[in-house]
Amino acid sequence: MSTATSTVDPSEVAKFEAMAAEWWDTQGKFKPLHMMNPCRLGYITSQIAAEFGRDLSAKAPFEGLRILDIGCGGGLLSEPMARLGADVVGADAAERNIPVARIHAEQSGLDIDYRHTTAEALADAGEQFDAVLNMEVVEHVADPLSYLTACRTLLKPGGLMVCSTINRNPKSYMMAIIGAEHIMRWLPKGTHDWSKFITPDELFDLLRGAGLDPVDRKGFVFNPLGWSWSISDKDLSVNYVTASVKPAGE
Ligand SMILES: C[S@@+](CC[C@H](N)C(=O)[O-])C[C@H]1O[C@@H](n2cnc3c(N)ncnc32)[C@H](O)[C@@H]1O
Ligand SMILES: [Mg+2]
Numbered sequence: 001m002s003t004a005t006s007t008v009d010p011s012e013v014a015k016f017e018a019m020a021a022e023w024w025d026t027q028g029k030f031k032p033l034h035m036m037n038p039c040r041l042g043y044i045t046s047q048i049a050a051e052f053g054r055d056l057s058a059k060a061p062f063e064g065l066r067i068l069d070i071g072c073g074g075g076l077l078s079e080p081m082a083r084l085g086a087d088v089v090g091a092d093a094a095e096r097n098i099p100v101a102r103i104h105a106e107q108s109g110l111d112i113d114y115r116h117t118t119a120e121a122l123a124d125a126g127e128q129f130d131a132v133l134n135m136e137v138v139e140h141v142a143d144p145l146s147y148l149t150a151c152r153t154l155l156k157p158g159g160l161m162v163c164s165t166i167n168r169n170p171k172s173y174m175m176a177i178i179g180a181e182h183i184m185r186w187l188p189k190g191t192h193d194w195s196k197f198i199t200p201d202e203l204f205d206l207l208r209g210a211g212l213d214p215v216d217r218k219g220f221v222f223n224p225l226g227w228s229w230s231i232s233d234k235d236l237s238v239n240y241v242t243a244s245v246k247p248a249g250e
Pocket of ligand 1: 007008009012013016017033070071072073074076077091092093094097117118119134135136137140141142
């Protein structure tokens with residue numbers, strides 16, 4: 001890895017190094033992310049289309065857009081962005097994720113630039129993007145404000161960041177830790193540290209502190225009857241997502 005690694009929490013990254021081989025196993029440790037994917041992709045694509053005036057029914061609606069998937073894991077979000085025509089960089093602090101993501105993209109006939117690096121190192125190198133996907137990462141970093149500030153630097157003026165994480169309250173402890181790790185055993189015990197979860201108001205404050213304008217927030221809600229996820233305007237009690245923009249002219 002290149003230069004600064006200040007916002008990387010090595011113990012958090014080690015958890016993902018240990019699970020790297022399982023990224024594309026829909027029944028494996030990343031089952032919750034696979035189950036969430038249609039729902040979160042609906043949100044991400046509609047936010048990007050709205051910000052950049054794109055028609056999602058077009059053949060390659062994101063053509064000409066440069067998108068960074070920071071904390072890309074195995075590329076569960078990078079791949080659909082590339083399919084929509086975007087020029088995608090996927091970056092992750094866990095080295096073992098990168099070959100897993102690369103091989104899967106190759107097998108899928110997709111050209112994605114996967115790199116073992118950090119937001120800080122990309123920012124130091126002067127890289128800039130139209131959109132940054134920052135999904136389920138901020139609860140795993142050492143210093144959320146510095147990390148989000150690096151992510152802001154990575155956006156072009158007028159660029160969009162979509163950032164999701166997990167709320168911090170008794171219900172999120174029951175659902176994301178007791179439910180997902182201990183009862184369903186979707187994730188290894190200890191994957192999430194409840195104290196690192198962030199409330200939506202705290203995340204909006206952090207985003208503003210990083211110099212971004214938060215413009216939207218929605219909940220991702222798991223429905224155990226339909227075994228599916230949906231978007232909610234009101235229920236941000238466990239999983240949620242935000243959209244924010246870098247002011248133009250900066
Ligand atoms: C829960 S996974 C989310 C993966 C992907 N964003 C998704 O939603 O499908 C979190 C990922 O963030 C990575 N990560 C953790 N800390 C990071 C950091 N400081 N910089 C970049 N990636 C990081 C981990 O290695 C892991 O792949
Ligand atoms: Mg997480």
